[in-house]
Amino acid sequence: MRSTRAFALAGRLALAAGSRARVRRRPGGGGYRVEASLADDLGEDAHRAVLAALAEADRYGHQYSNAAHLVWAEIDDDSEEPPR
Template sequence: MLTAAIDTEPRVTDTATGIRIEADLPVELTETEHAAVLAALATADRFGHSLTRTTEFVWAEISSEVTMTTTESPDAAYRALLGHTTTCGACRAGAICDDATKLVRAWRDTRG
């Protein structure tokens, strides 16, 4: 989702508790890119923004510890989200998509 939002390849690192994703931000973000970055970050368990002297980047952490609270599998919910975002014109353009927002919430609900 970050790649689609800002056309950059994020760095992915395995951690003891899950994965960490970092993506450098361009100097200027359009309103559409900004909304898409925020939507992507909202799918993570923890996320943030860092600014150093040389770069500005966002980060997201996704925990490997999942507590099931519903009968739907997190994998099925995530596949539904990915299926939507890869075919939806609004999502691919980085625009805010109500359907994607609902799918993100459903996926997060299955993760506990």
């Protein structure tokens, strides 16, 4: 089952970050992980939009390396709303 919440978050995160967001099923079927790369020159408005998108997740974080800045967000299966 695809998570509408995870894919909606991915769309908002991609738009805010100006990059492609990747959605993957977490190991063991425990929800979804959304990841997006951030540009070094991310503007103030874009930074706020990224933070607002991340706030919708159950967990989120930032990975920094010499090669890239990456933000991630996780959505748990049990936090999904049932279909209507």
